[in-house]
Amino acid sequence: MRILLAYSGGLDTSYLIATLARQGHQVTACTVDCGGLTDxxxxxxxEHALRLGAHNARCLDARDxxxxxxxxxxxxxxVRRGATYPLSVGAERSLQATVLAKVAQKEAFDALAHGCTxxxxxxxxxxxxxxxxxxxxxxxxxxxxxPVSREQQIQWLKSHSLPLPASGGQYSINAGLWGLTIGGxxxxxxxxxxxxxxxxxxxxASKSQQxxxxxxQGHPVAINGNLxxxxxxxxxxxxxxxxxxxxxxxxxxxxxxxxxxxIAYEAPAAEVLLAAHRELEKLVLTEEQRFWxxxxxxxxxxxxxxxxxxxxxxxxxxxxxxxxxxxxxxSAFLSLEHGKAVVTGVTSPYSMLxxxxxxxxxxxxxxxxxxxPAAFARILVEPARLYALAANxx
Numbered sequence: 001m002r003i004l005l006a007y008s009g010g011l012d013t014s015y016l017i018a019t020l021a022r023q024g025h026q027v028t029a030c031t032v033d034c035g036g037l038t039d040x041x042x043x044x045x046x047e048h049a050l051r052l053g054a055h056n057a058r059c060l061d062a063r064d065x066x067x068x069x070x071x072x073x074x075x076x077x078x079v080r081r082g083a084t085y086p087l088s089v090g091a092e093r094s095l096q097a098t099v100l101a102k103v104a105q106k107e108a109f110d111a112l113a114h115g116c117t118x119x120x121x122x123x124x125x126x127x128x129x130x131x132x133x134x135x136x137x138x139x140x141x142x143x144x145x146x147p148v149s150r151e152q153q154i155q156w157l158k159s160h161s162l163p164l165p166a167s168g169g170q171y172s173i174n175a176g177l178w179g180l181t182i183g184g185x186x187x188x189x190x191x192x193x194x195x196x197x198x199x200x201x202x203x204x205a206s207k208s209q210q211x212x213x214x215x216x217q218g219h220p221v222a223i224n225g226n227l228x229x230x231x232x233x234x235x236x237x238x239x240x241x242x243x244x245x246x247x248x249x250x251x252x253x254x255x256x257x258x259x260x261x262x263i264a265y266e267a268p269a270a271e272v273l274l275a276a277h278r279e280l281e282k283l284v285l286t287e288e289q290r291f292w293x294x295x296x297x298x299x300x301x302x303x304x305x306x307x308x309x310x311x312x313x314x315x316x317x318x319x320x321x322x323x324x325x326x327x328x329x330x331s332a333f334l335s336l337e338h339g340k341a342v343v344t345g346v347t348s349p350y351s352m353l354x355x356x357x358x359x360x361x362x363x364x365x366x367x368x369x370x371x372x373p374a375a376f377a378r379i380l381v382e383p384a385r386l387y388a389l390a391a392n393x394x
Contacts, residue, residue, distance in 0.1 A: 001110040002026045003140065006100050006126070007057070009045045010165050010172055012115030012143050014052055015153040018162050019142070020113065021053030027113075029057040030103065032096040034066045035177025035235065044166075051163055062099055063177055063231045069095060070304070071178055072230070074270075075277050076218050076321040076328075077297025079304070085251035085263075086270035087301055088179030093125035094309035101134035113140035118147060124256045125307030132310040150184070171198060177234055179247065179267030187262050190252055194264040201238060201266040205245030208337030210344075213276045215332070218325030220273055234269040241268030245339035256306050272341045276332035279343040284327045284350040293324050 007013045007029035020027050029049035042059045049057035070091050081087050104112045116123035172183040180200055186192040214222035220233040247268035255261045300317050330348025334341055358365040
């Protein structure tokens with residue numbers, strides 16, 4: 001068969017190339033590049049696939065679609081999983097599956113294969129997207145359907161004198177535009193940290209710096225006054241903030257399958273952008289706008305996590321998110337040091353703070369009624385007052 005393989009360069013997909021090729025299949029290894037790769041990384045992925053026995057290997061650039069279709073909404077709705085993890089991997093998988101399905105259909109491949117295991121979220125994300133986009137395309141999932149342990153895969157590759165992935169196979173490392181995740185090894189024990197030498201983007205971080213970010217209608221458009229497209233902005237922030245140790249963390253959460261899972265992650269750009277964007281929104285949006293947008297953002301993130309990117313409800317949410325961003329333009333100023341990103345100030349032509357002549361804690365608005373706050377306070381607590389009276393009556 002002519003098989004299109006969703007190829008990451010990790011242990012599972014390396015093993016699949018070698019075994020499928022030895023079974024007589026013609027394997028095309030296809031990496032959907034969602035960021036986190038250098039030109040050298042891309043060349044290595046292709047060379048690694050060919051050495052393992054792939055008939056062909058390619059990288060498809062999907063960074064801009066990832067931003068336009070997913071990450072812009074993550075920023076607008078401040079999406080995080082478990083209030084910490086910016087959903088780095090979940091942001092990519094449904095898009096990658098969709099891109100691969102279209103390639104498989106256009107080039108008439110006999111089947112599409114992926115290396116997802118039976119115990120993770122990615123199988124749900126891949127299968128869900130493929131069911132919607134290419135319901136008639138045969139899907140192969142050998143690692144899930146015919147389980148082989150990571151240790152067995154490593155030994156098989158060694159026994160055939162085939163190259164192992166750069167991490168050696170003990171860890172599963174996924175790098176993308178929105179962050180890098182590390183799974184496996186000691187992380188299966190919730191009490192143990194990741195060994196320091198396994199951190200990637202924040203390793204040896206010792207720098208500190210001040211920077212400014214500019215937003216236009218919610219989109220990041222400049223760093224320190226230098227105009228950039230959003231993808232370049234995110235990539236530069238990953239380097240700049242990563243060098244200051246920003247974005248390092250752990251996430252212990254609930255999988256789609258109902259079991260618990262734990263990863264370490266590095267998301268420097270996500271940490272900086274989410275913090276800056278949130279503070280800028282406080283300046284230009286009402287409390288109700290922010291509350292309902294972020295509430296829907298929690299649901300939006302959950303749906304993406306579950307592999308339900310194609311749910312039409314999410315398109316409706318995106319319309320609301322877009323509406324809230326029309327005034328989210330301005331600058332945020334940040335201090336990056338000791339692994340933290342602190343927003344030290346924000347400015348905007350749509351500042352609601354500047355629109356008032358009141359000064360918090362010092363001077364009321366010129367048109368305010370001095371008796372108004374006391375009356376307003378009595379109205380606000382009226383339900384509580386009646387509740388207390390009712391208790392006394394009982």
